[in-house]
């Protein structure tokens with residue numbers, strides 16, 4: 001990793017503005033490789049230099065990856081004048097990272113949403129060319145018949161004439177009103193429109209998985225956590 005200005009690195013890690021960091025340095029609170037540092041413009045190598053601020057080690061991370069169980073009532077956007085956004089659920093600890101949601105879930109949809117500041121990975125996961133599978137738990141207003149299941153799996157024509165790609169549908173309950181649908185594309189309101197095309201209304205929708213990454217079932221709606229290294233690898237291997 002190339003050298004990085006110490007003040008820039010600490011500001012990125014949420015330790016305050018460059019002015020605040022200068023103050024910390026003047027107070028002798030910043031130590032790099034065991035030496036008190038006064039010049040915050042000095043370059044450091046985050047991968048090999050040990051940085052301690054106020055007695056706490058600071059581990060530099062350029063990118064952050066969170067999985068969230070999105071609750072209903074929040075929109076997947078970074079800001080909105082009147083509606084609550086998923087970013088408002090994050091603690092201040094993440095405020096400095098300029099995170100954004102990867103793709104969109106409707107306001108009333110729950111479940112797995114990724115938040116990151118890694119534009120490259122987000123772009124790859126969203127690229128229509130990659131066909132990253134996404135699995136949804138869908139509760140509908142009436143039973144899915146065998147014919148409807150076949151139609152949904154082979155491809156249906158949406159209200160705008162678009163024909164969906166092959167999908168996978170598994171019935172969760174005997175009554176067939178709760179199903180798992182896996183699609184490899186992400187058209188606007190796709191799941192709801194797919195079911196509408198066979199005359200059904202979606203009553204509840206929750207995303208459970210993106211490209212082999214499953215929502216941690218310990219996360220209650222509104223909760224989130226960082227991805228593990230293994231989970232991140234799994235997402236990267238979707239490319």
Ligand code: URA
Nearest residue numbers: 105106109189191192
């Ligand atoms: N399909 C929908 O209809 N809504 C979502 O939120 C996600 C997929």
